[in-house]
Amino acid sequence: MKEVKSLPPSGGLSRAAREALDGTLGDRVSYAEAIRSQHGSSETHFAPSLPDAVVFAESTEDVIFVVRLCAAHDIKLTAFGAGTSIEGQALPVAGGISLDMSRMNRVLAVNAEDFDVTVEAGVTRVALNNHLRDQGLFFPVDPGADATIGGMASTRASGTNAVRYGTMREAVLSLRVVTADGRDIRTARRARKSAAGYDLTRLFVGAEGTLGIITEVTLRLHPIPDIIASAVCGFETLDGAARTVIEAIQLGVPLARAELLDDAQMRAVNRWSTLDYPEKTTLFLEFHGSQAAVDEQVSMVGEIAAANGGGAFAWSSQAEERTRLWKARHEAYYATLGLRPGSVGWATDVCVPIGRLADCISQTKRDLDAASVPATICGHVGDGNFHVVFALDPDAPAEWEEVEAINTRLVARALSMDGTCTGEHGIGLGKQEALVDELGEAVDVMYQIKRALDPRGMFNPGKIFKSN
Amino acid sequence: MKEVKSLPPSGGLSRAAREALDGTLGDRVSYAEAIRSQHGSSETHFAPSLPDAVVFAESTEDVIFVVRLCAAHDIKLTAFGAGTSIEGQALPVAGGISLDMSRMNRVLAVNAEDFDVTVEAGVTRVALNNHLRDQGLFFPVDPGADATIGGMASTRASGTNAVRYGTMREAVLSLRVVTADGRDIRTARRARKSAAGYDLTRLFVGAEGTLGIITEVTLRLHPIPDIIASAVCGFETLDGAARTVIEAIQLGVPLARAELLDDAQMRAVNRWSTLDYPEKTTLFLEFHGSQAAVDEQVSMVGEIAAANGGGAFAWSSQAEERTRLWKARHEAYYATLGLRPGSVGWATDVCVPIGRLADCISQTKRDLDAASVPATICGHVGDGNFHVVFALDPDAPAEWEEVEAINTRLVARALSMDGTCTGEHGIGLGKQEALVDELGEAVDVMYQIKRALDPRGMFNPGKIFKSN
Numbered sequence: 001m002k003e004v005k006s007l008p009p010s011g012g013l014s015r016a017a018r019e020a021l022d023g024t025l026g027d028r029v030s031y032a033e034a035i036r037s038q039h040g041s042s043e044t045h046f047a048p049s050l051p052d053a054v055v056f057a058e059s060t061e062d063v064i065f066v067v068r069l070c071a072a073h074d075i076k077l078t079a080f081g082a083g084t085s086i087e088g089q090a091l092p093v094a095g096g097i098s099l100d101m102s103r104m105n106r107v108l109a110v111n112a113e114d115f116d117v118t119v120e121a122g123v124t125r126v127a128l129n130n131h132l133r134d135q136g137l138f139f140p141v142d143p144g145a146d147a148t149i150g151g152m153a154s155t156r157a158s159g160t161n162a163v164r165y166g167t168m169r170e171a172v173l174s175l176r177v178v179t180a181d182g183r184d185i186r187t188a189r190r191a192r193k194s195a196a197g198y199d200l201t202r203l204f205v206g207a208e209g210t211l212g213i214i215t216e217v218t219l220r221l222h223p224i225p226d227i228i229a230s231a232v233c234g235f236e237t238l239d240g241a242a243r244t245v246i247e248a249i250q251l252g253v254p255l256a257r258a259e260l261l262d263d264a265q266m267r268a269v270n271r272w273s274t275l276d277y278p279e280k281t282t283l284f285l286e287f288h289g290s291q292a293a294v295d296e297q298v299s300m301v302g303e304i305a306a307a308n309g310g311g312a313f314a315w316s317s318q319a320e321e322r323t324r325l326w327k328a329r330h331e332a333y334y335a336t337l338g339l340r341p342g343s344v345g346w347a348t349d350v351c352v353p354i355g356r357l358a359d360c361i362s363q364t365k366r367d368l369d370a371a372s373v374p375a376t377i378c379g380h381v382g383d384g385n386f387h388v389v390f391a392l393d394p395d396a397p398a399e400w401e402e403v404e405a406i407n408t409r410l411v412a413r414a415l416s417m418d419g420t421c422t423g424e425h426g427i428g429l430g431k432q433e434a435l436v437d438e439l440g441e442a443v444d445v446m447y448q449i450k451r452a453l454d455p456r457g458m459f460n461p462g463k464i465f466k467s468n
Numbered sequence: 469m470k471e472v473k474s475l476p477p478s479g480g481l482s483r484a485a486r487e488a489l490d491g492t493l494g495d496r497v498s499y500a501e502a503i504r505s506q507h508g509s510s511e512t513h514f515a516p517s518l519p520d521a522v523v524f525a526e527s528t529e530d531v532i533f534v535v536r537l538c539a540a541h542d543i544k545l546t547a548f549g550a551g552t553s554i555e556g557q558a559l560p561v562a563g564g565i566s567l568d569m570s571r572m573n574r575v576l577a578v579n580a581e582d583f584d585v586t587v588e589a590g591v592t593r594v595a596l597n598n599h600l601r602d603q604g605l606f607f608p609v610d611p612g613a614d615a616t617i618g619g620m621a622s623t624r625a626s627g628t629n630a631v632r633y634g635t636m637r638e639a640v641l642s643l644r645v646v647t648a649d650g651r652d653i654r655t656a657r658r659a660r661k662s663a664a665g666y667d668l669t670r671l672f673v674g675a676e677g678t679l680g681i682i683t684e685v686t687l688r689l690h691p692i693p694d695i696i697a698s699a700v701c702g703f704e705t706l707d708g709a710a711r712t713v714i715e716a717i718q719l720g721v722p723l724a725r726a727e728l729l730d731d732a733q734m735r736a737v738n739r740w741s742t743l744d745y746p747e748k749t750t751l752f753l754e755f756h757g758s759q760a761a762v763d764e765q766v767s768m769v770g771e772i773a774a775a776n777g778g779g780a781f782a783w784s785s786q787a788e789e790r791t792r793l794w795k796a797r798h799e800a801y802y803a804t805l806g807l808r809p810g811s812v813g814w815a816t817d818v819c820v821p822i823g824r825l826a827d828c829i830s831q832t833k834r835d836l837d838a839a840s841v842p843a844t845i846c847g848h849v850g851d852g853n854f855h856v857v858f859a860l861d862p863d864a865p866a867e868w869e870e871v872e873a874i875n876t877r878l879v880a881r882a883l884s885m886d887g888t889c890t891g892e893h894g895i896g897l898g899k900q901e902a903l904v905d906e907l908g909e910a911v912d913v914m915y916q917i918k919r920a921l922d923p924r925g926m927f928n929p930g931k932i933f934k935s936n
Contacts, residue, residue, distance in 0.1 A: 113714065113823030114852075156663045167661050169670070170638060185910040191819040192851050193635050194888035195624045195674055197895055197903050197932055198914040202637070202670030206663055223720045246581065252691045252757065254722075289720070292764050351659040355581030383660050384582075420662035427665055435665050442653040445921065446666040452920030453913065464665055 002045050002346075002400065002430075012095070013052045017073040021053065024065055028056045039080050039090070039098035043145075045346040045392065046088040046429055051078065051098035058103045060176065060184060060215040066099060067213060068182040070458050078460045079209040081151030082124060084143075086347050087428025089155055089208050093462040099213065101150050107131050108216065116173055116190055118218045121150025128219075137221040140165035143424065144330040150214045156206030158424035160329070163249075163382030164256045164288065165222060167424070172205050176216035180454040190218055203449070208426055209460040211453045225288035228256075229298065230316045230325050233285065234278040236309035238262065238365065241281045242358035244301070244308045245381045249354070251304075253297050257286035258382040259329055262365060265336070265376035272335030273328040278311070283381070284329050285313075286322075329378070336376045336389040343374075343391035348407050348430075350414035351385040351423025360417055361386055367406055373399050375406075385423035411437070427464045436466065470513050470814075470868065470898075480563070481520045485541040489521065492533055496524045507548050507558070507566035511613075513814040513860065514556040514897055519546065519566035526571045528644065528652060528683040534567055535681060536650040538926050546928045547677040549619030550592060552611075554815050555896025557623055557676050561930040567681065569618050575599050576684065584641055584658055586686045589618025596687075605689040608633035611892065612798040618682045624674030626892035628797070631717075631850030632724045632756065633690060635892065640673050644684035648922040658686055671917070676894055677928040679921050693756035696724075697766065698784045698793050701753065702746040704777035706730065706833065709749045710826035712776045713849045716769050717822070723769070725754035726850040727797055730833060733804070733844035740803030741796040746779070751849070752797050753781075754790075797846070804844045804857040811842075811859035816875050816898075818882035819853040819891025828885055829854055835874055841867050843874075853891035879905070895932045904934065 013021075021029045030036070031053050040050035052075075057063050070077045076096030083090055092098050104120035107128065111117065112135045119128060126146045128139050141152060143159035151157075153175065158167035165171070174188040177200075187200035204211055235241040238260075245258045261269065266279045285301065287294045302313060316322045328335075337345050352360045361377060368375040368388065379386025388410065390403045411421045411434045421427075421434035436443050447465055450457075481489075489497045498504075499521050508518035520543075525531050538545045544564030551558055560566050572588035575596065579585065580603045587596060594614045596607050609620060611627035619625075621643065626635035633639070642656040645668075655668035672679055703709040706728075713726045729737065734747045753769065755762045770781060784790045796803075805813050820828045829845060836843040836856065847854025856878065858871045879889045879902045889895075889902035904911050915933055918925075 111821060111823065113718075114821035115717070116821065156667070158661055158663070162661060166638075169661070169667065170634075179913060183909050183913070185913060186907065187910055189883070189888045189906060190821045190886040191853070191882075191888040191891060192822065193626055193630060193637070193819055193853060193891050195626070195890045195892050195894040196888045196899070196906055197674075197911060198679075198917060199624070199637065199667075199670045199674050200910055200913060202667045203917075206665075206667050211666075223718055225720060249583070250581075250691055252693055290764060293761055296758060296760050351661055353579060353582035353584065353658045354660065355579065385659075385661060414659075415657070418658040420657045420659040420664045422663045423659060423661050424663050426663040431664070438657060438664055439654065441651050442655055442668055443665060445647060445651070445653060445668060448920045449666060449671075449917055452916045 002047060013075060014073060017069065017075060020069055021055070025055060025062065028058060028062065030054045039100065040092060042088050042091055043084055044086055044088070045344050046091055049091045049093045051092040052095050054098045054100055056100045056103050060178065063099065063178045063213050063215050064182050064184055066097060067178050067180065070097060071180065071182065071456065074456065076461050077458050079154070079213050081122065081148030082146060084145035084147045085151060085155055085428065086425040087430040089426060089428040089463060091429065093429065101148060104215065110135060112137060114190060115221045116218055117221055118216060119149050120216055121148060121214050123149050125149060125152065132221065136224050138224050139219055140222055141168055141171050149217045149219065153205050153214055153217050154207065154209050155426045156424070160257045160259055160380060162380060163258055164254055168205055169202060171220050172201055172217060173220055174218040175201055175204050175214050177204055177212040177214050179212045180456070180458055192220070208428060208463050210450060210464055211459060226290050227294045228286065228288055228322065229294050230284070230286045230322045231313040232277060232325065233283050233305050233313050234311045235281045235283065238281045238362055239358045240308035240310060241283050242361065242381055244283065244305045244310060246354055247304045248301050249382060251300060253300055255285065255382055256288040257284065259284040260379045260381040260386070261332065262377040265332055265378045268335035268339050268376055269328050269332060272331060272338045275328055284325065332376065332378045333389055336374070337391050339374045340391040344394045346390040346392055346403055347387060347425065348410060349385060349387045349423050349425045350410055350419055350421060351383060352414050352417045352419030354384040356417040356419065357381060357384045360413060363413055364388065364410055367409060371402060371406060373403055383423065384419065429463065432464065432466045435464070470515060481543065482541060485537065485543060488537055489523070493523060493530065496526060496530065498522045507568065508560060510556050510559055511552055512554055512556070513812050514559055517559045517561045519560040520563050522566045522568055524568045524571050528646065531567065531646045531681050531683050532650050532652055534565060535646050535648065538565060539648065539650065539924065542924065544929050545926050547622065547681050549590065549616030550614060552613035552615045553619060553623055553896065554893040555898040557894060557896040557931060559897065561897065569616060572683065578603060580605060582658065583689045584686055585689055586684060587617050588684055589682050590616050592616050593620065600689065604692050606692050607687055608690055609636055609639050617685045617687065621673050621682055621685050622675065622677050623894045626848070628725045628727055628848060630848060631726055632722055636673055637670060639687050640669055640685060641688055642686040643669055643672050643682050645672055645680040645682050647680045648924070648926055660688065676896060676931050678918060678932055679927060694758050695762045696754065696756055696790065697762050698752070698754045698790045699781040700745060700793065701751050701773050701781050702779045703749045703751065706749045706830055707826045708776035708778060709751050710829065710849055712751060712769070712773045712778060714822055715772045717850060719768060721765050721768055723753065723850055724756040725752065727752040728847045728849040728854065729800065730845040733800055733846045736803035736807050736844055737796050737800060740799060740806045743796055752793065800844065800846045801857055804842070805859050807842045808859040812862045814858040814860055814871055815855060815893065816878060817853060817855045817891050817893045818878055818887055818889060819851060820882050820885040820887030822852040824885040824887065825849060825852045828881060831881055832856065832878055835877060839870060839874060841871055851891065852887065897931065900932065900934045903932070
């Protein structure tokens, strides 16, 4: 497993701090090894790092109490949602308290006529959509994992629907945040747009919990479309698949999802989900709208695909089939690990201007074909964003070095195309040097903000910044 | 005219500062009264406030030079684009240098396949769209005035197309910014989405020039739609007009523009633009898409309008007619002033959750009907955003007090509906107390950021913050 940072080990909590925690929180605080271990592990390739205690917040008041206590006792504080982040964002690498938000799981207000909802940070996206379904509304951002809304806001999550509906950057209308000095602020009102001062909402979205603790989130919702039609289409070439999506966008087709899976990913998916798709570069597409609109979109994309070496569309217009199709796509990560039992997953992502995507994926594919570690590619091709997942032998250091080198080349390739080192996974522990390569002195400006809002470095130490 | 702030008067520039400016910039610096006066006036109701000098930047290097000189000589620095901001954003209320960006007007790179463009900050939106037209692309954000892109980014501009295409918050991919310490940073790469660190792009968008000087902007573009169809439709009631738009959005109709003008505004528009629309609450609508998509949208909205007391649609599908229609809408401000020759305009705006919009406009309308000052309402009803324009007698202090009180009630009404004190005009000089009413301690967090990035208060003093 990968040790990315070596921060000074925590000395544990003082007796006074423990007494204050216990006195106020009772059984909402735990020091049990099993609980600490669960909050000190991640889904990907980072080494575990245990907190000294785990607090299960049940209200914003609990969060304020913990923040003030941490400030008073110089304790580090790392928020924890569902633990599904990819770059180690929730690992308490300097010990201290892991603040588990999962009990703050109430939907506070659905404003159907305003197309918005306010939730506590621990509500998960699946729970939210179950809650909303009866009202004809849905929350589109879908990173695959059943993450919490607070975690998705903090990592600026994105996913398969972003090409049509945007990412958490567009979806969040307002946040309730507890700051380092224990203030309880709301970053905006519920209006869809505002020109009232600095955009604090967008500052906390994607800050990975390093600037404050998000306790409530107001989200923009969308009407459930009349018709949802999904299709799978195999291509002769990777370039043909990517070009199909770009041309569709150029023609103004409002694709709802456009996912590209390479041949290796399709092999993994077929095996993992017991499917029998052709094992070549494949697009998973989805169309939303009225019947007439969807019919027109499908017809246009069908023609474009055929002209780019695409095969026939395999359609899923029933909800059940669609669910099966997207479940297969969402389990791509586990499908890749399934290629090699006992392996550890290293998931990386980059995002480039869409005109460069086919080229970026092709070059990456050549790099992966030459590698000794099994690896798959899948991507949100309408955004220019794609992932590589490696299935690593945890006990083969040479493999880890090899993957590190491939990842470094991947980031350099994306940057050379004026892309970003991460489209949706974030910086966390894994992309700190890449961030500096990408944005140079702008990272110093970010750090000026970090120091201004969290001068003692209490929130999520060790993340985003090399010097943090 | 309204004196909002009383900041210490500028002592003028020192001899050393003038020598440094003249030596490096030559005729790119001016101390002429006429030039200073032009840069010390605004389009709306704020009193003039002249800078000590005006610098016409021709490059980012010029901007870096001026920022460093201002830092070294403790000179205040206020950027100036086209001077079309509404809340006095470009007024140098503490003197110093007005940094005119209008000569930085080059389109640097059109990346047609990536749907983006990079421009210098002084390019105007009309010039940009003229440049793009041959490539089948357009930049949708349209606040009416032919503002500069840098100014539009700084004020988080919005306008008639925002319901479909978003505001400058969504349109800006990346900025080149000169910071207070003279660093020349780029806030992001050209990828459509990124999770790489804090969202500095969104922080500078809407900061009204108080955190740095924007010198280049990379914008997201859209394909020019196949069909653009505009229509005008009069309504029996204001509520019916607002409800038509809300119901269309609920049904997922992707309206490209949805503008509401009240009866007073229609009277002003008819008179100013020599038109003969019925003088009742009217929607100006626009639909974008393929022929089939537009036909379907038009049919749905037609039915909804009829059910809500709307009359027949008057169509403009030819470019020339459409231009005339939207020119009339865009000149609404001047049309209102035209109701009262010699009057001064006070334009305000609020934005509320869309379910509250009809109620908010109706209450406001009652307030205006009881007022002694001519006033009109028009709004971006799909966003919940509307404007009130007052035509004031510059020599009647009682009118100014009356309008101040109406505006205060309007803001309080919007806030009581969980809306914002400004949807698109910004804070500038006019909404500083409203901002605190709206966001409370969150404004202190904004000010922490201001102090961190501009500790000497060099950039655009007197704006956004009461204490600035």
